[in-house]
Amino acid sequence: MPPKRKSPAAAAPAAGSPRKTRSMAAAGKRGAEAAPAKVVPAKEKEEEAAVAAQKGRKRAKKDEAVTAAAGPKGRNRGKKEAEEDGGDAAAEGKRVIVEACTQCRQFKIRAQKVKEDLENSVPGVSVIINPQKPRRGCLEIREEGGEVFISLLNMPRPFTPMRKLDMDEVIKDIAKKIS
Numbered sequence: 312m313p314p315k316r317k318s319p320a321a322a323a324p325a326a327g328s329p330r331k332t333r334s335m336a337a338a339g340k341r342g343a344e345a346a347p348a349k350v351v352p353a354k355e356k357e358e359e360a361a362v363a364a365q366k367g368r369k370r371a372k373k374d375e376a377v378t379a380a381a382g383p384k385g386r387n388r389g390k391k392e393a394e395e396d397g398g399d400a401a402a403e404g405k406r407v408i409v410e411a412c413t414q415c416r417q418f419k420i421r422a423q424k425v426k427e428d429l430e431n432s433v434p435g436v437s438v439i440i441n442p443q444k445p446r447r448g449c450l451e452i453r454e455e456g457g458e459v460f461i462s463l464l465n466m467p468r469p470f471t472p473m474r475k476l477d478m479d480e481v482i483k484d485i486a487k488k489i490s
Contacts, residue, residue, distance in 0.1 A: 404435025405489055406455040410445045417470060418450055421478055425452060428482045433489050452485060460485045 407429060411422035426438040448466040450473050453459040461481055463472050 404433075404437070407436060407438045407460075407485070407489070408442060408451075408453050408455055409438060409440045410443075410449055410451040410453075411440060412445050412447055412449050413441070414447060415468075415470065417473065421450060421473065421476075424478055425482055425485075428479075429486060429489075432482070432486045436489060452481075454489070458488070460488065 407425075409422045409425050411418035413419070422440045426440060429436055429438050446464065448470070449464050450466070451459065451462045451464070453462070461476075463476075466472055
């Protein structure tokens with residue numbers, strides 16, 4: 312059984328209440344009295360303006376994010392930075408490419424060590440790590456367009472040949488061959 316309808320007198324809102332429901336709006340349309348226009352104090356106008364300004368700030372942040380996103384992302388960013396950085400050094404001296412698998416952190420550690428030590432020991436050499444997608448289980452150090460200094464390919468875990476290498480000795484040998 313449906314609930315009883317309230318009488319129109321009971322449905323009338325309290326005089327000072329700003330709350331407006333759908334049923335109250337419908338009652339106003341039916342005719343008895345028109346709803347009075349809502350008076351907005353100055354404080355509320357200022358708050359609305361502040362909210363609009365916040366939305367503007369969010370839009371500004373989004374615009375900044377869009378301009379930042381216009382540049383390359385992910386792996387491509389590293390390639391372009393490497394090309395830009397290596398361009399000057401290639402004109403002056405030699406470029407050494409280190410291809411290190413991204414499967415395990417040990418490859419990255421060794422590649423960084425080779426880069427730092429070679430750039431410190433041999434002047435005019437630029438070392439680039441992974442200018443292209445590396446092969447799996449690979450640690451290869453080579454001169455650009457030339458001699459391969461060390462090549463460990465298709466190593467299965469736990470990468471025993473790489474772990475047995477004395478990297479300091481390898482770096483010294485490469486430095487002698489380059490200079």
